[in-house]
Amino acid sequence: MFQVRFHGRGGQGVVTAADLLAFAAFDNGRFAQAFPNFGSERMGAPVVSYCRIDDRPIRNREPVIEPDALVIQDSTLLRQVDLFSGFKSDGFVVVNTTRSLEELGLSDLVAGHTPGRIVTVPATEVAMRHVGKPMPNAALLGALAALTGIVEPGAIEKAIHQRFPSAVAEANVAAAIEVFDIVSGSREESVNA
């Protein structure tokens, strides 16, 4: 079982991100369950969503307590919410930011962690260029796929196309692929180094 927790704010497509990952995993022939932890449904409020992926049907309905991967769609949440609750020392993290992990105050986290598993990506900036809206979720899914290999990028592409009209889908796919390539490249480098 591979468990992902998404943190973001209302309006950033946090729930859609978990849904898309579940659709992609299903497309890859796996069982997947995505569900939101809704609070007050308003723009800007902290929102959490979850996705579980497994090779057998998923029955557990509790929230993801010990995530294998965290996707942080909004780094301002770092000061507001205990994002790393239950997080494992070999887990994966994707943070949407233009700042470094040091600047975000995450040096301690990185120090005790399996190398190369915590990455930052400028997903909002990439989304602005491709989609024209600060909607970082597709780009972050690209990063997650590259970092973890949990789903194939083609499956994310397909999930996005199933969800959105073609023009919007194309733009989001472009954002996802760009970030997928960036993160894949940086992983290659760290492996070669």
Place this chain on the structure above:
Amino acid sequence: MLRQIEGSKAVGEAVRLARPQVICAYPISPQTHIVEYLSRLVKAGSLVGCEYLNVDSEFSAMSGAIGASATGARTYTATASQGLLYMVEAVYNASGLGLPIVMTVANRALGAPINIWNDQSDSMSQRDSGWLQLYAEDNQDAVDLHIQAFRIAEELSLPVMVCMDGFILTHAVEAVDLPTQEQIDAFLPAYEPRQVLDPAEPVSIGAMVGPEAFTEVRYLAHQQQMHALDLIPQVAAEYEAATGRAAGGLVSTYRTDDADTVVVALGSVVGTLKDTVDELRDEGRKVGVLAIKSYRPFPLQAIREAIGHIPTVVVLERAFAVGIGGIVAPEVRTALRGLDYRNYCVIAGLGGRPVLKTSLRDMIGKAESGTLAKLTFLDLNQELIDHELARMEAKRRSGPAAANIRRELGAGRGHL
């Protein structure tokens, strides 16, 4: 066909397969996605022969459903929480008049305090309304139960509520195997009403009944529900024959045969319980689960047959009756009357509080050792309660408890 789909949409697809003729609904979270989806299907012309009535309230929704059903139309609606309460007068009329309406209840807590999250207080408040109540474990179950509900309702001429946990199921995206239209057309023939308002053959429905016959009319309603105890497993068997999938029935058991302890529950928590039971079984502990699928009618005999041999029984409920405790637990005790066993009632998951495996493990451990309190509120924050009680003791005008407790928790600050 196996599809990855949101629970609400899967239920919308199940309702479409049942070919309803009237859908009359008013949106309320967490039911909204279901009726939105259906309204889109009707507008897009992919639900042929169905009229969608967008009404001004839940009271109108059920009243419209009653009118439509009385004219012989297959009728569907959905609601939740205070929406269900708002339609209650008409809910009782629908069953009293014997109209086979199918309604989804996307289970949500009842206020006050206002709370949009899941528990089963809403449908449990209607346990005596004369409707049948079926509870879904997952979204596959929700699909299968909705289709079966139309058959059961129309055979008995009684309305059926299909209860599914709000958000936990309605908003969950997971794989669901949707039957084909051909399979469902064979399983569910066109609605043939037992009574119908027809201008060509005028009748009155809803006559006033005085003391001379009221008891008899009510007794007949009870008889009909007792008849459902035979019909529900029969419909489940026919559904399996038609679709190849076992679903529905009165109860379902999981690893109960040699169990020393069994947890009885309704709805989506059954899945989490099954995972917990597997973990405990790996440790050599003999634990099982009984899911009550049909809560009304209440399957006394099926429960006794399924778990009568088990010495420790925990009933886990997502609602409770203020002033006494469990709602389901006393009914389970009725089913097990005269047997020598230990029983516990646990209230869990109120107002959206997650039911965690760690808490379930702890609960089962205490039940096994006989140290669980007879009535337990799972994961109760006793410190918070003591603090508020002290405040109430200290000062008569202590203020609204809900607001005080929220402030105490530092609501909105840093919790998942």
